[in-house]
Amino acid sequence: MPTPRSTRHFTGKEALVVAYLEREDQMIRALWNEGLGRTVSADHALEMAIEGVADDAYRHHTRGCPFIKAAGEFPDPESPVRQVIRRHRAWFHAELRRLLAEAGRDDVDAKTETLAMLRDALMIGCFLDDRDVTRRTFVRTARRVAGLR
Template structure:
């Protein structure tokens, strides 16, 4: 966890600038390709300020992924809100994923991108990616279990794989075609559950 001392507005503002800068450049260019000197320069803070808030780059990467995790959880909850059925919730979550793929500057899944750079399963970044993915798998499996009577584990994994494929393809090919294929695949999963 970060070592934010919480000592007033400037401390919070500096930490926020560091995290905002790291998020932008890590997502756009990759984690290993960006050094702390660049983050310090672009965030307009001193090296001492960086180390006051984060023990080093790894902790900054973990904070970046933590922020991404919170954002995706909020996106999923917002998509589910107001839906009256599990089928509606699954479709709304899928549409929110498609909207993300269509968004300007889309560069794939932050978590898949990060795990490609941290392949060691024991590394804290790799473990953070796995924790996020387990939450997402659990969430969609729980939603799918509310549709039909069959066990939903396989369908949950199928939906996650559809999402992963769409996230990878969305920054390589026409996002509209990718999203159309992804949403059609989600509909196939929903129909296979008897909806």
């Protein structure tokens, strides 16, 4: 999260956090699209998505998920911060759902929910626990859920 001194350029902390999360969302979407742009099959796209999520948590978000942290600071579900979080999570779920459907998986909704929950656990685990163990556990479990060998 940005430091409190950064609020001098915004109307308040909430506006600062909204701007920060919107920037994070844009960067994550760009990385996602870049990674998936190099895929050769639906299964490969699932592989790339799982590896991309794992790499992001392992390399870039080692202090936890900014969306999860912001949700803790702004509990009102109608706040602008929570609206940004809701849009980001809806996009992520939709992308997972699309990849699973394109790969011909059954029970796409349940698999989407499970993969999203695993991603949340990965982000927290890379912050609190051993990043190597957390990453390996996420990749192994996510591959199993996605039906990859």
